[in-house]
Amino acid sequence: MLADAPDVTLLAHVNPDADALGSAVALGIALQRRGATVRVSFGHPAAVPESLRGLDSTGIVVPVEEVPAVPPLLVALDAGSVDRLGVLGDRVAATAAAGGEVIVLDHHVSNTRFGTLNVVDDKAEATAVIVLRVLDELGALVDEPIARCLYAGLATDTRCFRVATGATYATAARLVEAGVDPDATLRPLLDTHPFGWMGMLATVLGGASLEPDSAQGLGFVHAAVRAADAEGLRGEDVDSVIDILRTTREAEVAAVFKETAPATWTVSLRAIARLDVGAVAESLGGGGHRLASGVTLHCGLKEAVDQVRSALESAPSLR
């Protein structure tokens, strides 16, 4: 399908990360080079998050308004279900109803197989790895602009190659050989924040709670980022709080509750190794991976924390 299609629309999940957007842009550039009309988009937010702008080296990303109502060929990347496409989710049914194809490229265990062709490998470290396999099948040249996107997705989804096999490092080596500068690629993604981030961290981490007896006695640490705390900061500044909180030694599970709208808390959940927080998120209406998941709850903060705490009591054990 991808070898012949004259018009391809690629969608990353809402609030795209480097794996979702990098995978879409990498595949998009390759298809554009062989003459297809290609656009990459995502349901939210309106513009490419600042930290990801270095991935779109060719300007292939378009706003939601420029995505056709009925794309002839649709590819969804790094999205486990239709609702992860946000306002662009309606393109899935529209394309299928018109006789078009919907290709799902993803690595989430919880993937619902919502495409007409589903390439889902939950053993893949990142969707970027699946895209690299597709590019090789297509005989596409994997040069720096493409490799940079794949490297960004691979590095971030493996927490900088800590969840990795020898093959992961071999893939990384291939991408670096293609010209990727690891530090220049990862610094805007992982190590760059405005000064206001420091004050937000002080407030948010200062208010964190440790519950040693929660999470089946394995420990639960949580913190809230209220709308006022996040004022003037970027989504990626708020999303990075979980990576600090999760280093708490006394807690198997960490959660950051982010106030994304009034009475709306988007929760990032992380486990170290022993509890399946993907199942916890799913039981609350969200999803993700066993050790990293998310869900959006519509209620007050106390109720949101209570819901997660209580769901953790019945979380599947991983050993």
Ligand code: AMP
């Ligand atoms: P985050 O905490 O936003 O970094 O998300 C961690 C993981 O959970 C990622 O793999 C996301 O794709 C997934 N995830 C986050 N929120 C949701 C949701 N509402 N539904 C399904 N998967 C989610």
Ligand code: MN
């Ligand atoms: Mn993702």
Ligand code: MN
């Ligand atoms: Mn991913």
